[in-house]
Amino acid sequence: MVAGVIPPNAPVAVAGVRVGTACAGIRRTDRDDIALFELASGTTCAAVFTRNAFCAAPVIAARRHLQHGAARYLLVNSGNANAGTGERGLADALATCAIVARLGGCAAEQVLPFSTGVIGQRLPLERFCDAVPRAFAGLHADGWAAAATAIMTTDTVAKAKSITVSVKAEPVTVTGIAKGAGMIRPDMATMLCFLATDAWVAADVLPKLLAAAVEASFNRITVDGDTSTNDACLVAATGQASAARVTAVNSEAGAALQAALSEVCGFLAEAIVRDGEGASKFIRVLVDGGRNEGECLAVAYAVAQSPLVKTALFACDANWGRILAAVGRVGRDDLDIHKVRVALNGVRIVEGGGRAADYCEEAGQAAVRSSDIAIHISLGVGTARAQVLTCDLSFDYVRINAEYRT
């Protein structure tokens, strides 16, 4: 979390959820790398997963078990993604579910597995046999903060957020934790993110609330354009705040819970970008004036994923020509370059396809020295808009990813 600081938000316990952690020593022996969530009976779950065709074994297993319904446990490990491991990997993931089921007295299908870490290595099952019982023994309501740390890989800070809102006059808590710093360009879900609320939410409503929250948060960030094989984002509604019943998306209660869920996801998504591998700057790319959101998004991603824009900002260089080049390679013949405007942190730089008349290099350089940079691009042809969050490309990104397996 070099690119500006999001103060760690101490996660608030959610009635109906207990969390335990343990050190299994999967890759590191100096901190916990297993997190176990216990969900009270009657909890409703919804989740979105990566659309990467090479999705990991735990993604396949979790998706399958989620359809079974009545999930009671989430088992998460860091240090090993159990991806690219074929049928054996799937058997391993199911075996970890069986370990939890035996301890919890439930069916293996009521356990959802999640993994993050190195791709292509077998899960060390024997370490799960030893560590999972310890995590189980340590289950308690205030285990969220420890879990936020246990699921980290190249993250430098834990990411957690809680919000309390009133739903039908009853206070409701939404708490979420997430991990992710590299291989971040979520496609429909993202990284790992675990959310819970004590509201009661109808089973057909919860996926809709989650989808809306994810679309505007995790699906609008990129660190390096690479979509992970293990992305997953899950929300559990325990229903322990019994009066707070959400039976429809388009209701006052639905809107209140949607707002809380979206705010928690938005916070965690921004925290992931600020903790992007090697990040020294947090960059918000806002594109407006487009004919439709898709056009704005394409331009925003082209700029947010341009290695040339990202290295220039790393160097505090207001090299706006690279921004124009990225915009222009998306827009092609459709773009009216004479209507395009670009501003960096409020400093107007480009107008009419070239440098703004009142722009001076000094103002641009001053703008990009900030650790938070807003690139505002106006296409000037419509009213649609879109925003993508990203970070710069630094020596440390290369170092972290060159050294990752060594």
Add this chain to the structure above:
Amino acid sequence: MVAGVIPPNAPVAVAGVRVGTACAGIRRTDRDDIALFELASGTTCAAVFTRNAFCAAPVIAARRHLQHGAARYLLVNSGNANAGTGERGLADALATCAIVARLGGCAAEQVLPFSTGVIGQRLPLERFCDAVPRAFAGLHADGWAAAATAIMTTDTVAKAKSITVSVKAEPVTVTGIAKGAGMIRPDMATMLCFLATDAWVAADVLPKLLAAAVEASFNRITVDGDTSTNDACLVAATGQASAARVTAVNSEAGAALQAALSEVCGFLAEAIVRDGEGASKFIRVLVDGGRNEGECLAVAYAVAQSPLVKTALFACDANWGRILAAVGRVGRDDLDIHKVRVALNGVRIVEGGGRAADYCEEAGQAAVRSSDIAIHISLGVGTARAQVLTCDLSFDYVRINAEYRT
């Protein structure tokens, strides 16, 4: 040119073409940065240009002048791209054409301007007034090698290639020079590339020969995924080898010239990738077994542009999980992962969605220690294939692009 060495190929003179260079001191004062090509009367030209909407002023001018026909001079400068400079930039580009026209006794429309370098700064016209006459005075048949050096920006080596073939029993020369090391992901043309042949080629045939050569060479490379604002590739056919007349693409003469042109373009495209900014490895991504070429190309580009794949190879790490993740994010639901195979320099690594049974890490690590790496991905569902050339992502890429304007 860190990523393996392509021996500099001394460019052979082409009858009907004279080349001169000079130092205008646009950004550097220690070497020539202006190249002037004189084409004999009767020469036919064809060119392809960037499709970036923010194309540079010289691209607009050259495209316009090319339609006028009867081009007699090409004026190239490095150090300043004259892009993002609006109407003033276009006026500046036309002014440089006028300087050449006055010296050469032709119309300004018979001069095609080309620029490469920093985006967003005005061209220093006064330096052209001084330097162009010196380049003009120095015009001679053997100026190609000096021109190959004069057009360099972040290139570390000059790129030139000549081939002699027999067309209708007459020896014909094809000579080309190119520059480019960063902002390389050509879309329909690329970087700067100047080709000439002494064959006579019909005006409607030359663009077709060029398009075919470019599509298979410059349109199959990427350094950083960023498409330049100034890309241009031009071929001039002087017709001085008077018997070597190419009047149709689908003729023996057309095929012979096409092969020569394609080989020169292929050589120069590979040279650009080997000299990619910060490159320590040359990477050939070959995808076969796809249903169509587009599918194969999309997979090849996803791998070739993955920062995670590129940093792993920089570190000589056979992190094949990252290759799978890149393949999987393109293929999505369409991909049958159980049919995908991956090999690195002939070492079979992935089969059936996971690690090949006979793969060991040592063999993979040995394969990626080479400076030339072939990533061979078989999709297993068809007969189409495509190849993309790229390089790794190193500390030096970040350094070069962080320091570019400082």
